[in-house]
Amino acid sequence: MSVDFIKWNDNIYSVGNDVIDNEHKELIQIINKLFNAFSEGKAEDIVPEIIKELSNYTQNHFKTEEDLFETHNYPDKDVHIAKHQDFINQIEIWKNKIKQGEKNIHYELMDFLKTWITEHIQKDDRSYNTYFKEKNIRI
Ligand SMILES: [Fe+2]
Numbered sequence: 382m383s384v385d386f387i388k389w390n391d392n393i394y395s396v397g398n399d400v401i402d403n404e405h406k407e408l409i410q411i412i413n414k415l416f417n418a419f420s421e422g423k424a425e426d427i428v429p430e431i432i433k434e435l436s437n438y439t440q441n442h443f444k445t446e447e448d449l450f451e452t453h454n455y456p457d458k459d460v461h462i463a464k465h466q467d468f469i470n471q472i473e474i475w476k477n478k479i480k481q482g483e484k485n486i487h488y489e490l491m492d493f494l495k496t497w498i499t500e501h502i503q504k505d506d507r508s509y510n511t512y513f514k515e516k517n518i519r520i
């Protein structure tokens with residue numbers, strides 16, 4: 382049985398833009414998939430698949446947000462983009478660890494993603510929503 386470890390909730394996660402919300406929902410699906418693999422004792426097996434999905438996800442999603450920052454000249458864009466870059470760098474680190482046959486990446490992967498949801502989506506991403514709302518910029 383598959384369980385939603387993280388359930389979407391507009392009040393907690395929405396940034397006021399459907400395209401971006403849908404992309405964030407995609408990330409939550411990836412995390413839920415990893416969580417369910419943990420319950421089935423298969424988390425280690427699906428690490429390469431999850432990393433690949435994250436790689437595609439970040440390429441697409443970070444561009445969506447960064448284009449928006451560019452269009453509306455978001456003042457915190459540099460700090461925000463640096464955090465996106467940290468995620469991209471982390472993916473490269475995991476890819477190298479996999480190549481070197483390192484085990485147990487699934488634990489740090491899960492920790493990283495949980496932290497990303499609370500620290501980045503719930504804080505940094507929602508901050509641009511607050512800013513755009515204050516400035517009456519519809520995104
Ligand atoms: Fe985001």
Ligand SMILES: [Fe+2]
Pocket residue numbers: 446461465501505506
């Ligand atoms: Fe972001």
